Amino acid sequence: MSRRQTTKRVTMMDVARAAGCSQATVSVVLNNVTDIKISPDLRARVLEAARTLGYGLASPIRRAGLEDFRGSCIGFIVDQLATTPEAVNAIEGARHASWENDVTILVAQTQGRAEHERKAVAHLLRAGAQGIVYMSIFTRRVSLDAVFENLPVPLVLLNCYTGDNRFPAVVPDEVTGGRMATAHLLRKGHRRIGTIVGESFMEAAQDRLAGYREALAQAGLAYDDRLVVEGNWTPTSGFEATCKLLSLREPPTAIFCQNDKMAMGCFNAIGEAGLRIPGDISIVGYDDDELSRHLRPQLTTLELPHRPMGAWAIEQLARKPRPESHAVHKVGCTLVARGSVGRIPADHQSEKPSP
Incomplete structure (x- = not known):
């Protein structure tokens, strides 16, 4: 296999093509959705394709040390979810980085409104979220609502950052x-x-x-x-x-x-x-x-590197000890x-x- 083939990011579409099914079917199988009937043969083909291509457990995205989060949940707050694929890709990267530890990701869309953000934080904490990822669709500096200042759980910023570098933050380069x-x-x-x-x-x-x-x-x-x-x-x-x-x-x-x-x-x-x-x-x-x-x-x-950015955000939630100041982490794009x-x-x- 050539170097180019070994370094290329494997996508869910690649798995679907190899298994001879739709991307939706791959998602159902890899997310272990039980209320949708998938034949044992097709399920086996999808899992074998994922293993062969290095998608999932063998993904190039590094596994986060989330043992302390095992069986719990992580909150994902994003201003826009449905209008662009970036948020979905970031959530997919976060899921990849956490699925070995049985971590559930709960997603809230806020339209960028402070009152919606406060409600989302309250709901996520009541649901037992052990960490929160805050994402902006457009890369920018943000002024966070006061609700984020003294959270009882760690906070990581995705595709945005604050002026004081108080929180870990990741953006595309x-x-x-x-x-x-x-x-x-x-x-x-x-x-x-x-x-x-x-x-x-x-x-x-x-x-x-x-x-x-x-x-x-x-x-x-x-x-x-x-x-x-x-x-x-x-x-x-x-x-x-x-x-x-x-x-x-x-x-x-x-x-x-x-x-x-x-x-x-x-x-x-x-x-x-x-x-x-x-x-x-x-x-x-x-x-x-x-x-x-x-x-x-x-x-x-x-x-755009939103999948690895999502994985990086999850890794930072699990990081110990947590420094008081954080340089903005930049992830490189890939030429296709x-x-x-x-x-x-x-x-x-x-x-x-x-x-």
Whole structure:
């Protein structure tokens, strides 16, 4: 088996494909749901596929030392649950890190409202939660409600952090992610690289742009603000931003979209312009959204590390002794190379755009 195969994160979809069933069936089997009938043969196939692929007990996610939590529960408070996959992925990572110790994860959605957070904390503590993970969908600094200040159980922050570093906190390394996306295009010979950024007030957008600029600087290329167009994370904004980039006198040969939804709009704009991906222009997205595998060609993208972040949060709940101050822990993103990036011919790489 190649090194690339051994280091690739195994997903529930991989297990489903190997077992010849749906992802939902895999979830039912691995979560030991008893009120849904699964044939013994199918259950055995799923478990064997999970063992063979290294999913679950053999997962690369390290097992947390949760012996003290055995048979108890952990609370998971998140502002938004249904609108994006990030919270679900983080909860899945937390479940992986705790399932050997018979730990139940209780999830509460609060819409970011302090009164809902206070009620959620009260309910979780009454249910016997031995620790709480607090998650924000958007990476940001948070000001926690007073209810979190003197909890009788440990608290870990996921995808957010406080200004005083009082609590353990984990976020994606977005600067490195933006640099990786841009560097991938640079390695393919691209020198005129556009980028469609998210809303500029968001930390993720700022950091991914910082990574883009770092990669250009490391390659000895000047930053050109004409190649930077702001979107708002939606396919429509990706479409409109791509049209602006294509209208330049010298359009880019590649575009780094700061999320996969904007990349989808980018694909549509390029198609309407009569251009081909990656023959005429290469595209990199960000997030590894499910849609990235359904675009044609499939989208090269960066996978957000919410599963390992969820596992890390659980590990911190079990950590002893607990320090009084915590540096924000950053987890790297993974480049997922697919078919939307092509190489620029060597005889075009030395061409410099006019100022």
